[in-house]
Amino acid sequence: MARKTGSHSEITGPRIRDAALRLFARHGFAAVSMRQIAAEVGVQAGALYLYTADKQALLFDLMQDHMTNLLAALASLPPTDSPAAALDQFARFHIGYHLDRPEAVFIAYMELRNLSPENFATIESLRRQYEDRLQAILLSGVQSGAFTLPDPKMATLALIAMLTGVTNWYREGGRLSRGDVQTLYAEMALRAVGRPQA
Template sequence: MARTAGSHSDITGPRVRETALKLFAQHGYAAVSMRQIAKDVGVQAGALYNYTPDKQSLLFTLLKGHMDDLLDARSRQHQSSDAHARLEAFTRFHIRFHLERPEAVFISYMELRNLTAENFEVIEGLRRQYERELETILQSGRTKGVFDVQDTKIATLAIIAMLTGVNTWYRSGGRLSQDQVEMIYWDMVRKTVT
């Protein structure tokens, strides 16, 4: 299939994903049409299918890309043997990573319901992989007697929910710097497990 004149896959493909991310975050997946995405990108609606088979695939690509980026960035973080240091590093990493990607975080939570069962299973598996990392930290700390956590799975989900909640209220240039927010949240997380 011939490419639209003036179209470059290495430029247009990322623009399609960026535009879809922005529109899904603003209006919701169900309210956004492929025609609207094409219009905002500046291509014919039919040209979108050079970059994605359909809207469901586009949503899945965005959610999977976010999780792949999260897991990749986390894997590159130094891992201490000290349970407190590991938990603090996880806390700070989670806040920092997610504050840089508010739209991706928003659709990653709000649009899961719009995935097909097969796509949901993939994304849920990646989320569980990330959650297991925190749960492993909590289990290790509990085994060593430095954390007092009754149920590590519930504590994991509660901590991640609390940390991700920063995205709903934090604004750069506001009353608190990102470093101050990280410190306050680390203090709350630490008190939750000790």
């Protein structure tokens, strides 16, 4: 992303990105213009191009930041002592991280179709890295006899879809706390991989 140098760049750049995130999530990438983003920030439309090449670059930067931050947060988790503990940890982490970022999650999944082929390939590579971390947990569980799965790759995609789906319905202050949801979904994930009953 092209970034303006000077004392205001550290303020205006993030404001543009925040505005784009909100508007893309609310209206969809295709329906939002650079003029709308500028109006949200309170600058002239032409000023946006001091901070970004175009709307496509804005979308790509938002999605890339989301994925790289997600991977970094996952990598910082403490080690676990079993595949079951690792899957429990992954499920709780995934739900907690994504519930804190519903707009970024919506864009990351719904706006892939609007990326250029080159940008799509970059984001898909980052997504595969995340999926690979979960798949490694499942393969470890199968190899140790802790899990029974006919297709760990398919199970990986199914579990991520299930865990991400929480962002579609969960609201703070509802019947279940965030911790309750994390516990219930972690238990469902363990059951889904055929963890032997104690």
